[in-house]
Amino acid sequence: MRFSFIRTLQVAALALLTWSSALVAVPAQSPPQPLVPPARDPVRLIFDTDIGNDVDDALALGVIHALQSRRECRLLGVTITKDHDDAARLVDAIDTFYGRGNIPIGVCRSGVTPEQGSFLPLAQMRDGDDLRYPRDVEDVSQLPDAVTLLRRLLSESPDGSVTIAQVGFSTNLAKLLDSPADDLGPAGPELVAQKVKLLSLMFGAFAPIDGGEHREYNVVMDLPASQQLVERWPTEMIFSGFEIGLTITYPAQSILEDFGYVPHHPLAEAYQLYMPTPHERPNWDLTSVLYAVRPTRDYFSLSEPGSVTVDENGVTRHVADPAGKHRYLIVDDRQRAQVRESLAVLASQPPDARRRNRGQGEAVRQAPRRNGGERP
Numbered sequence: 001m002r003f004s005f006i007r008t009l010q011v012a013a014l015a016l017l018t019w020s021s022a023l024v025a026v027p028a029q030s031p032p033q034p035l036v037p038p039a040r041d042p043v044r045l046i047f048d049t050d051i052g053n054d055v056d057d058a059l060a061l062g063v064i065h066a067l068q069s070r071r072e073c074r075l076l077g078v079t080i081t082k083d084h085d086d087a088a089r090l091v092d093a094i095d096t097f098y099g100r101g102n103i104p105i106g107v108c109r110s111g112v113t114p115e116q117g118s119f120l121p122l123a124q125m126r127d128g129d130d131l132r133y134p135r136d137v138e139d140v141s142q143l144p145d146a147v148t149l150l151r152r153l154l155s156e157s158p159d160g161s162v163t164i165a166q167v168g169f170s171t172n173l174a175k176l177l178d179s180p181a182d183d184l185g186p187a188g189p190e191l192v193a194q195k196v197k198l199l200s201l202m203f204g205a206f207a208p209i210d211g212g213e214h215r216e217y218n219v220v221m222d223l224p225a226s227q228q229l230v231e232r233w234p235t236e237m238i239f240s241g242f243e244i245g246l247t248i249t250y251p252a253q254s255i256l257e258d259f260g261y262v263p264h265h266p267l268a269e270a271y272q273l274y275m276p277t278p279h280e281r282p283n284w285d286l287t288s289v290l291y292a293v294r295p296t297r298d299y300f301s302l303s304e305p306g307s308v309t310v311d312e313n314g315v316t317r318h319v320a321d322p323a324g325k326h327r328y329l330i331v332d333d334r335q336r337a338q339v340r341e342s343l344a345v346l347a348s349q350p351p352d353a354r355r356r357n358r359g360q361g362e363a364v365r366q367a368p369r370r371n372g373g374e375r376p
């Protein structure tokens with residue numbers, strides 16, 4: 001009797017000990033993880049765009065602002081390859097909407113796609129006397145030309161630090177390669193080799209489209225520049241081919257439901273003016289921006305290294321070569337779903353709250369755009 005009483009006490013004590021240990025249990029093997037992730041330097045990004053032709057450029061610019069609000073990138077400047085003044089005005093209006101109206105803008109006089117198109121008129125849209133989307137760029141002739149701005153942004157950057165996302169024609173970057181040495185640095189190829197880490201570009205096609213070769217728009221609209229770029233660009237290039245964005249469309253439901261945090265949203269209105277919902281636009285340019293800022297996130301797989309060529313018809317080919325600097329994006333169905341959702345979340349992310357009162361919907365007074373430096 002006594003033995004069993006003691007035994008019962010022992011069992012009860014053991015149970016109590018086990019229970020109390022469970023309350024304060026910590027994993028014994030793994031050390032505690034830091035609550036704050038290690039600091040990373042934001043990607044220093046230049047966005048080269050033909051905004052005003054297809055609407056994916058506008059959505060891609062929204063993605064960049066979301067990533068900058070998350071401290072993942074810093075947009076050094078925007079250079080434009082569509083030869084229409086409202087392209088620069090709309091870029092400034094979108095930058096201002098996101099509270100970053102002093103991001104430098106460079107323009108070109110190439111004659112390539114000089115038409116206004118369906119959504120650049122948003123830059124001029126008025127509600128009463130006020131611009132619907134405030135901006136301070138009006139006289140586009142006051143803006144620097146794209147090559148001058150590219151040379152300045154590169155010269156001001158640490159060596160090997162700049163990523164460029166080119167999502168339009170190759171006009172500006174081909175001209176950059178032709179630029180001579182000046183007080184901003186060595187000749188184009190040397191300056192690029194010194195300062196640029198990566199060129200992520202929406203360019204070409206690396207899988208059959210409708211069973212055949214595809215003459216991709218960005219390539220053929222300035223074919224000599226496209227050929228120059230793939231032959232002479234000295235750094236790593238990651239190509240998002242036509243087949244990538246084509247199979248990862250932007251969700252129409254996101255356009256309808258995710259941008260209602262303001263009465264008028266420049267990205268949603270641009271989308272509806274370009275090709276209204278329920279159409280789901282391919283995510284071409286957005287994929288190049290996503291890779292540029294988040295290259296290690298398994299959104300895409302990469303081809304083996306090689307060299308891309310552009311033939312006289314604008315058809316692109318990739319020839320494998322272990323020493324080559326050109327790779328193209330590949331996606332499977334799991335990655336497509338992940339990229340589609342991620343891009344919708346990023347493109348519809350509201351402006352940084354601390355900057356928002358400087359931007360959308362209100363008259364914004366800005367310092368003169370003299371040095372083009374971004375407002376702190």
Ligand SMILES: [Ca+2]
Pocket residue numbers: 049050051053054056057167168285
């Ligand atoms: Ca584009």
